[in-house]
Amino acid sequence: MTALATAPAAADARERVAWPLLLGVRHHGPGSARGVVAALEAARPDAVLIEGPAEADGLVALAADPEMRPPVALLAHAADDPGRAAFWPFAAFSPEWTAVRWALDRDVPVRFADLPAAHTLAASDPTWGDGEDEADGAGRTDPLAELARAAGREDPEQWWEDVVELRGDTDPLAPFAALADAMTALRERYGHGGHPRDLVREAHMRLRLRAARKEFGDAVAVVCGAWHVPALARRTTVTADRALLKGLPKVKAELTWVPWTHRRLARRSGYGAGIESPGWYGHLFAAPDRPVERWMTKVAVLLREADHPVSSAHVIEAVRLAETLAAFRGRPRPGLDETTDAVRAVLCEGSDVPLALVRDRLVVGDVLGEVPAAAPAVPLQRDLNRLQRSLRLKPEADERALDLDLRGETDAARSRLLHRLRLLGVDWGEPTAGRTGTGTFRESWRLRWQPELHVRVAEAGVWGTTVEAAATARAESRALAADTLGAITALAERCLLAGLTDALPAVLGALADRAALDTDVAHLADALPALARSLRYGDVRGTDTAALAGVAAGLAERICVGLPPACVHLDADAAAQMRDRLDAVHTAIGLLPEPAGATGPGTLAARWAAVLRRLAETERVPGVIRGRAARTLLDEGGLPDDETARLMGLALSPGTPPADAAAWIDGFVGGSGGGLLLVHDERLLALLDGWLAGVPAEAFTDVLPLLRRTFGAYEPGVRRTLGELVARGPEAAAPGPAALVPGFAAVLDEERADGVLPLLHLVLGVPDPQATATEASA
Template identity: 75%
Template sequence: MTSPAEDAAPAWPAGSGPLFLGVRHHGPGSARAVRAALDAASPLAVLIEGPPEGDALVSLAGDPQMRPPVALLAHAVDDPGRAAFWPLADFSPEWVAIRWALAHDVPVRFIDLPATHSLAFTEGDGEGDGRPDGETDPDDGGAGTDLDPEARVQALRIDPLAVLAEAAGYDDAERWWEDVVEHRAAADDPFAPFAAVGEAMGALREEYGDGGHRRDLVREAYMRLQLRSARKEFGDDRVAVVCGAWHVPALGARTTATADRALLKGLPKVKSEMTWVPWTHHRLARHSGYGAGIDSPGWYGHLFGAPDRPVERWMTKVAGLLREEDQPISSAHVIEAVRLAETLATMRGRPLAGLTETTDAIRAVMCDGSDVPLGLIRDRLIVGDVLGEVPDSAPAVPLQRDLTRLQRSLRLKPEALERELELDLRKETDAGRGRMLHRLRLLGIGWGEASAGRGSTGTFRETWRLRWEPELYVRVAEAGVWGTTVHSAATAKAESRAVSATALSDVTALAEQCLLAELTDALPVVMSALADRAALDADVGHLAQALPALARSLRYGDVRSTDTAALGEVASGLAERICVGLPPACAALDADGAAEMRGHLDGVHAAIGLLPDAPDRPAGDLAGRWGAVLRKLAARDTVPGVIRGRSARLLLDDGRLPEDEAARLMGLALSPGAPPADAAAWIEGFVGGASGGGMLLVHDERLLALVDTWLTGVPAGSFTDVLPLLRRTFSAYEPGVRRTLGELVRRGPAGGGPRPDRPEAGIPGFGTGIDESRADAVLPVLRLLLGGPPPVGHDNDNDNDNDHAGVAR
């Protein structure tokens, strides 16, 4: 049912020529005005600023599965990375015009420059349009391309809205547009606003010129040609044109078809394809790249969708969001916030409370003056986390179709809001999800980012942070050159990377990726490349950097039941070469080189612990050789202190170095004859980092006493040199560990503390030895926990008694 005002609305007068509806892209006020004007004029055809390749896809806008925001995506067939988007929201005037035409069975056509030409523009073609890549000013634009932003900023075009706002006495163009368009009540004459906007733009173009940008001139020439064709087909006054307000004067200008065709002569071309893709509000809010350049799509969507009382409805949405976050928001808060917003609008001379007024009211009434909750409101409501949907019938590259199939079968729907996904690889569905995400990462489609999980650190668990971005559709199109399915494309790309890789670390990382993604067909090629690179690379640092990835690959291969025998042979060979070459490589290193080598030392040590023993060698042979290498490094004076200290610590942790020997090595490293800087480096290697060195000092009073005695004897001139190193070492400890160490040092020898000359002395709270009888009482409980058999000669009742005794003790 229409209102009396709408019933009395005048029709578009005959003989007036085409109906030009100059709009602001993604403006809800413009969208409402376009709908009202189309209802009044009832044109026989609707022409819309956009790529003509979209004509074949426009009918999909009426599909029930189509849910904006969406975008037309065009990409070059031979270079999918060269792409452009034309985003549309439900409050976009173009989308409203499309839906109106489909609902009234009226032909709708796009009349802007074809994507086959716009994608081919380069810097030499004078592509610059005065804005960064993809950015849209309030009255124009809407497409983002992959052209270099620096190539496009050749001359600055005026911002027409800023000029009009300044003429009206506003210092904010956005606020002016809201007051005169977005918050404007329905007019008696639906065509009057567009006539006024067209007149204003004509005056601006007369004053400032048309900008002279080649692409704009070419676009307008093409649109005029399409308009002439439509006028001949449907009649002069039966065609409606929806375009950026800036173009209205140019489309109505008196020019000849010959002159327009001359501008289009010789345009570059590329073969292109086009489809619909889902878009997000976050992308609409971005001012560069593929964004559409509006700050508050969620707010605009609310204004367009609210039938009445938009401020009250908005405050209710905000209250609901805050309540979901356990904030105590009542109805009284909503009422007071509405009153304050309306009062602010009156004081500021605005026809209706806008986003600025509502935000100020929310901050004061609902957030107690804090901006912290406003960040959540902006992200969830003002911008919004909406992800559009497109129907299955939309064209797509084969790889995209296979990815969509996988997403459905694995029940992993793309979402605009970032979320964390925990996978248990022992479950078939989770294992399939992990394979798909790893394959996509190998293809450069960064839907998921692996992260450290909160749960188990076992190899059967993975944690991912997922967020789907619209430009990933471009990445999928680019990856389509490798294959038609995710599996085949990932396999082909892995093989290609293996052949072209030059660094050993790159090939080992690729081998790990192949195992994680279960690309068994690519592994032979990768393993062959790995063996070749490993045989030719003589740099111990490169070998040490590559080994951990191979060890992890073997470990992941076990949980995924992958044959890793060939990988194990390569890894064992690398480990042996490292054992031979590491001692000479550690001699005469500077501080930076020593720090880097210490990292390699930790990585190799952990990797060797994961490597299986070769069948032609006795068990433990590789681990024994590595232990001998660590002993050499710990005892050599030519090796930097940080490496000697780290080697001693690794031996101590593995039980290969007695505590007395560790204390002796520390005593030598911290002797008065040792340079203070070298001694501090030894301490950093022995007890630094996240290796539990603080607890080692807490429980071994001899080592703590050695450090304390050395530190108090450092000469004053050298103390300032070693202080930063020591501070870095001890600041990494947990606060409780640092507090305990400070208490032990404070007590000192006078409080019964340990002394180098009396290592058996204890301090209050610490025993001088191990109470073996109390320790034995815990063994039955440990057997139950670990699932081991009960000791011979013990029955269950005795075990239970011992369990209780052990717990009591």
């Protein structure tokens, strides 16, 4: 590599160039990118060939569009299978990109020379376009590692930075000549040493080079991976090259430009030609003068935004330390290692926690490119782009939170779009737990646009030309293919969330058919909550849910009939699962509208209360279910206090096995509010305390784990209060009106209790009957 420093400068490079000019590069290297521009400016070729899929010639002019901002990628996908795709990424600091821009800015013809995407996609393992072009490609001798080893260096990345990225040369052509000699020596020593497909690709590039020289003359420059330079310089015959291409599998391919991200250029993302630090390389390319000072300033700004105290003195000291480390290590200028060490020591005060932020946001980065509207796209992508603009939902590489108020027209439309995309497998947004629970007027999302989503959109294009039409067709197809009742009810819920009213008839038809055939009460109980949520969401979004309400009511009726027999003689695990289903069904029935004309015992709520009482009083039902049924009735006001105490007394009687009694306790006081129930009803607490004190020693060990799980779930304050009540002794905890909790009177003061009702009605947003009556009388 001494030629990098000793090659003489030339006054007129074009005159001494041995055409064609082969510029071997490292993909996504800022030094290579600057070197390519300098070499092209000196040689002034009549045409430029770029390593990339040959079909992209018709798209190359878009690189000059003012709206095109790298990083971007060429996306190729099979016309009949959009999921079969490959990418060719370009960053602002990619040598191929700078060569394209140089040619377009000077009206020099530019072509792509690599194997057509039609063949790449037909291969058994299509990958990210140039992912196998670099030294990092699987199965290939690593040229950088071999050259670094020959120079006595262990780290090929650092060696490449020193000899290319961090130095300049007076002769713009000398580095490429030296690198070509090195690659020739490597290929002579190790043979082909690359991916088997390299021979085919190089044959196609030679054919394209011959065609370009025939069209434009000998003054043609080729920008390609350095590994391929010796193969392009080698003399072969047209017949031999065509023979290598004969019989290659082929598919119809469609190509376009799509936005890309720096994070997807990183090697850690799985990209074969990836680099460790795209953000750092982008900085080196954008700031050729005083790069270390500018970098430290960026780091300082980032850390200050994260509330880390960083001053100008810190920046100055970090720059000095980086330069000292570079001199001590014999490097021409500070590289990423030196700047990172200086940032850790000075700006981060030795901590790796803020340093991780620097690495994520700056060293790698989340820059997202932009593509002009003129770029080819499937109709579905165009409709999505239109919706993104109209709803002001710009795709971003950075993850961000989005809170929606569904009462607003724009937010409701945003919600529908995100849910429709999820139905199509385009997971741009992911629902998250927000400030309020499920089924309210608010939704919370976490948004992050990934380049691969363009492939998902292309795949989804087979379902329709608009997002709504495609989501509707996809939902109808999934309804026909669903094999379980739960899958169909979940699909119905998603259709309502997405506002796909046209898909509901098919989904509800499949739901009714499946529900009529399914006799498993557990399946019915699992399906009902989703339907109830769907009805509530439909009400929030103004969706007609009358048909869905009928299906849900039918399911609820069948559950009321079949649940009691299904709860008899269950083992412990099955009983715990049925207890959870009982909770879910109870919540769901509370959300369902009552059938028209139903009154008194004929209401759904009344029939469900009868089911709960039957479960609570049937001895053959496991204790955990009986206890939960009793507790549910008590919470709803369907079980008097005396009756509750009677049921607890029966469950905790001496004749009940301790394990069964402990299960009843778990069902009754386990979960939300169970501890407060014992705090405010000391009769129940006394019954429980008496039973617990009487459990035989040999049985206590068996029931202790269940009891600890039950009471361990209470809030610390509740546990402390219960402990204080028990510590007061059996007299204080005995049943009867004398046992009072501090702060509570012996008799309810109804007048004081009624005083909170106006405020409660105001908070809940429901009319106050008393106030309405007063106004009417006035």
